[in-house]
Amino acid sequence: MTFLYKANTVRGIEWARFFAERAPDLPFRLWPDIGDPAEVRYLAVWKPPDDIAATFPNLDLVFSVGAGVDQFDVSKLPAHVPLVRMLEPGITETMVQYVTMAVLALHRDLIQFIAQxxxxxxxxxxxxxxxxxxxxxxxxxxxxxxxxDGLKSFGFPLAGWNRSPRSIEGVSCYAGNGALPEFLAQTDILVCLLPLTDETRGILNASLFAQLPPGARLVNVGRGAHLVEADLIAALERGVLSAAVLDVAEAEPLPADHPFWNHPRILLTPHNASMTTPETAVDFVLDTIARHRRGEAMPGRVDRERGY
Structure with a gap:
């Protein structure tokens, strides 16, 4: 019975150290040193192997090392193998830090000051x-x-939009496609934290931008495929939007000739808004494995129909 890690090698070495401390009886391997593939029961991965089921015939659990799972083709995972997205405090903490930074940068015109x-x-x-x-x-x-919650202390009027209804103290909440125009009409800084699904792919487009107040600002920390990149460039050039902070792109890393690199109204970071903390990630993984063995519910288990 083996646990295999396939993601960032430097962080994988830290995972190995924490596994040795906290689960010494569970063999840990770091890709590409997979050992006997038939022994691999648990897989933590960012970009999954091409054919998980055939490569690892005895899998019990698959973990995404990030909060998203759109990089998986769930049709290639056997129906009995749960896919679990990472729920650990490091991801949340770093995302709150990043979005707070981005919102304040847009609010206080940092991108324009950099250009000046x-x-x-x-x-x-x-x-x-x-x-x-x-x-x-x-x-x-x-x-x-x-x-x-992290933005509340700054005094911004806050709103949120979701496919299904939510109730959050101090936040005006909107749900469903019918409520989207009303939500957009009163949003000066828009933050995208949607999961990537067939329904949300390309949602940040010219039509959506036109429903925002003139000169609105954008933060995309979801996925690159949420954004129609040509529509963003056009919206910035026409003044429909005034600035954007982007942590994700359709092609990562960006090609050398991509217009985002040198655009004066775009602040770009290399997909590191949030980052899994190895120590707490290992705690989450080991707790999830224990829950699975006991037949208990597992936080973060992906609903394959919904895609998240």
């Missing part, structure tokens, strides 16, 4: 009070709710 510095321009920009800057979050799962 590069052009050696010394020009004040009138400050808008937080009470007049409306922030809306798309996606009200664990991360979305944590982000909204």
């Amino acid at each position: 510095q590069q052009a050696q321009v010394w020009r004040e920009i009138q400050v808008t009070s937080a009470a007049k800057r409306r922030v809306g979050v798309m996606g009200l799962g664990l991360l979305g709710q944590a982000v909204l």
Whole structure:
């Protein structure tokens, strides 16, 4: 019975150390040193192998090392093997930090100030009070709710949109496609934290941007495929949007000639808004394995019909 890790090698070495401390009786292997594939019962992975079922015929559990699972083709996973997305405090903590940074950067015009510095321009920009800057979050799962909670202390009017109804203290909540236009119309800074599904692919597009207040600002920390990149460039050029902070892109890393690299109204980071913390991730994984062995419910288990 073996646990196999297939993701970032540097963090994998840390996983190995914590496994040795906390589960010395469970053999741990780091890809590509898989040992006997028939012995692999637990797999933690970011980009899954091409044919999981054939390569590892005796799998009991598959973990995504991140909060998302859109990188998996669940049709290639045997129906009896649960897929579990990572629910550990490091992911939540770092996402809250990043989105807070991004919202404040957009609120206080940091992207424009960076452009002015590069052009050696010394020009004040009138400050808008937080009470007049409306922030809306798309996606009200664990991360979305944590982000909204983290933003409350700054005084922004907060709203959230989700496919299914949510109730969050201090947040105006909207649900379903019918409520989306009303949510967008009162959102000055839009944060995308949606899971990537067939329904949300390409949702950040020209039609959606046109429903935001003129000059609205965008934070995308979901997936690159949520965004129609050409529509964003056009919206920035026409003033429909005034700035964007992007942590994800359709092609990662970006090609050298991609317009995002040098666009004066885009702040770009390399898909590290949130990051799994090895120590707490190992605790979550070991707890989930114990729950599975006892036949208990497992937090983070993916609903294959919904895709998250």
